[in-house]
Structures are given as C-alpha cells and as structure tokens.
Amino acid sequence: MNPLHPTLSDPGSTLQTAAALRDTLGRPLRDLRISVTDRCNFRCVYCMPKEVFGNDYQFLERKALLSFEEIVRLARVFKALGVEKIRLTGGEPLVRRKIEQLVAMLAALGLDLTLTTNGSLLAKKAQALKDAGLKRVTVSLDSLDDAVFMRMNDVDFPVTRVLEGIAAAAAAGLAPVKINMVVKRGMNEHSILPMARYFRQSGHILRFIEYMDVGSTNGWRMDDVVTAREIVDTISAAMPLEPADPNYSGEVAARWRYQDGSGEIGVIASVTQAFCRDCTRARISTEGQLYTCLFATSGHDLRDLLRSGASDRDLLDSISAVWSKRADRYSEIRTGHTAKLEKIEMSYIGG
16 A cells, blocks of 8 residues: 555545655645635735726636535545645635535534635624634735725725624634735735734734735736835834744744734745745645645646546545645745746635
C-alpha cells in the first residue's frame, strides 16, 4: 500500500484517515476552500470590476456547477487525505440557493466548517447557517465610510447592512467573527484607523489584507499596495500594538495585539511578507477544478472524474498525485513578469 494514500476499508466508498500527504516542499494538505458559485451581488474593484463583469458577462450555467452531493463526496475524500478545515467561498456563497442544506451535509463530516461572505445577506441567513452546523464566518468590509465602501463594492451597498449582518452572526454564535479589509492605496487607506478603533473592543477580529495580484482583471500595481508594515505602524502610532504568536502552524494572518489588552488585529501580507512555505490550502472551483495556489494559472478537473463513474479510490489517487507534485510558491517569486500572468480570477476560485 502506498504510504501517501489512505486505506480504503471498502474501495470506492468508505474512507479512513491515514498518513499525512505532503507536497514537494513538505507541506501537508490541511485546508480546503470550496467555491460554491461564481456569482456575486457586489462588483468590488479588486475582485470583480464592473468593466469586466458587466451585465453581459456569462456566468456558469447551473448544470456546470458541482452539486451539493458532489461537493460532499469530494470533501469526504479530502478529509481522508488530511484536510481538517473547510471554508465555503465564492463569488458570494450566500447567493447559492439552499446553501444551508450544503452546510448541514458538510457539518456531518465533523470538520471545522467556516464561510466567507460580503455580509449582504448575512442578517437573514446567520441563524439558519448556525443551526445547520456552520462554526464561524469571515465578513469582507473595506471601510466604515459609506462613500468609500460604495465606491469599492461599486453597487452602492451601504455599510450599515453589513454591520447588521456581523451583529446577526455574533448573536447566532458564529464567533469569533473575522472582518477582512482589503487595503488599496488611493481608495481606502484612510479607513485603516477608523476600522481599528471601531472593532477594537468588539470581540471580533479585524484583519487587514494587502491588495494582491489575484486574477488578471483588477489592474494590480505594486504602487497600489499599502504594506503590512505601513498598516501596523498607522494603528500602533495611535493604539500601541505588540506581536502575538500564531494560533496554529500555517496561519495566514500575522497577529498583533493591543498592548492594553483590548483586542487584536491580523495582517495578511501575501505581497511583502510571503508565507508560501507554510501554505496548506487547496481550492476547488465552482465547477470542480482543483487548484493548489490562489495565484494558479490552471487547475485539475475533478468534475469529469465525478461524472464519469470514478470510484472514491480514483478520486483519492488523482488528488494525491496532484498534491504530491505541488511546488507552488508564487508570492515568494513574484516579479513584474509573474504579476502579468493570466491567473484564475478570485471570484472564480475563492479568496
């Protein structure tokens, strides 16, 4: 028996946990991000700019999307390969019909199950998601200033409704709620300090994300990046910070806590402080392509395997082969040339 592969008590059906799978750099497979839709009701300038994703943009047909049953089957195989955490993403995952049903099906696998959302539908969905078995949510919010936020989401969606969603998530027990703020120079860097002050004693965890060159349509330039160092210095000048140890190996956000004990922030610095060496994440796109990096240029088709009668062993062998050959470290080798590659869009692969 191949020591990289789980044993199958009943080949093609029941999977059992086995020895850890490692890639060429010794990184295990621990986290799986599943995009459940390529659609979103926002047109954020750093993800789905309106000039590309306009009214005539052709999204995937429903039959192209993985069914809930197909998603759960893949999740079960990934669990056997060492995955401990699943994050549902999009697009905007809450626009997928009956998403609570999928959450309930995945929750039965006993994994750490989370979801990332823009918060627009969260006030209506939070309790149902919690009841279905969701553990936590991460909400994207790029400013507390309505004018700035609307300019970034580009659909005139107000801040208050996202804040209502965050409050509903906390009330439902989807805690701690994480708040993600993408910082783009010239758009919202002046919102860093107001965001930090607002969420400082809220019990939520605010995380700042350097503007990244994900995909090929957001017009990324290094000049637009507000660095992690700038973000920390801006906040610490007003509310002194000190570094905190990571919660676990491979945590993407560097943790900083307020010296007075009033909370913490996180900073995700994929551009200036690459963390590729600790990356344990795989991604499945809406229609079943497996990607081993957020900045990937191509994927591996799992949907075709699912729909052509492949056994669980076939799926497991295919995924194992992909991961064992993985050598991705895009952020460590980023150059002006690599930034211009035709990469998969974030709205398609999930953040």
